[in-house]
Amino acid sequence: MYNPIVYLTRKETFSACHRLNSTYLTPEENLEVFGKCNHINGHGHNYVVEITVCGPINQKTGMVMNITELKQIIKDVIFSKLDHKNLDKDVEFFKNNPSTTENLAIYIWENLRKSMKKPELLHEVKINETEKNIVSYKGPFIPQHKRNHISSCTNISSDSD
Numbered sequence: 001m002y003n004p005i006v007y008l009t010r011k012e013t014f015s016a017c018h019r020l021n022s023t024y025l026t027p028e029e030n031l032e033v034f035g036k037c038n039h040i041n042g043h044g045h046n047y048v049v050e051i052t053v054c055g056p057i058n059q060k061t062g063m064v065m066n067i068t069e070l071k072q073i074i075k076d077v078i079f080s081k082l083d084h085k086n087l088d089k090d091v092e093f094f095k096n097n098p099s100t101t102e103n104l105a106i107y108i109w110e111n112l113r114k115s116m117k118k119p120e121l122l123h124e125v126k127i128n129e130t131e132k133n134i135v136s137y138k139g140p141f142i143p144q145h146k147r148n149h150i151s152s153c154t155n156i157s158s159d160s161d
């Protein structure tokens, strides 16, 4: 039966400060790699995050996922943990992982999945760190044979798993 796959995106903005610094590098190496972004007192961003879920439409509700539920999860994962925070000092994950936008996307992805009733619906976390620097993450690589052949959503694995 015809059951369309639909992508739904929620866009939010939060503010945080950080300093790019790796515990695996010496101070000299950190300065060389991260340059001005390694400045001891850090700097801030207004991060724009786009969360995309993807899946079939529930025929009774007409929704892939209720936006009200998605908003609550984003509030718990992003706003309460990251907004107006110092990423390096306030978020455990960044104590040993440099607070690059790549790592931020992975952090948000993993924590959204933990909070979702149907984590397989999460399709993409896209972050604009600045207007020019954009990172997107679609989860770990899933081999072709483990993907759902009916769906084009990369993270919905097949029933035969």
Ligand SMILES: Nc1nc2c(c(=O)[nH]1)N=C([C@H](O)[C@H](O)COP(=O)(O)OP(=O)(O)OP(=O)(O)O)CN2
Binding pocket: 020, 037, 043, 099, 100, 101, 102, 129, 130, 131, 132, 133
């Ligand atoms: N691979 C990555 N490289 C860099 C990241 C990152 O997250 N991943 N982040 C930074 C800095 O945090 C930084 O704040 C970016 O600043 P900047 O390069 O100044 O930002 P713009 O590109 O928007 O500014 P322009 O000066 O106009 O180029 C650095 N690298």
Ligand SMILES: [Zn+2]
Binding pocket: 018, 037, 043, 044, 045
């Ligand atoms: Zn920065």
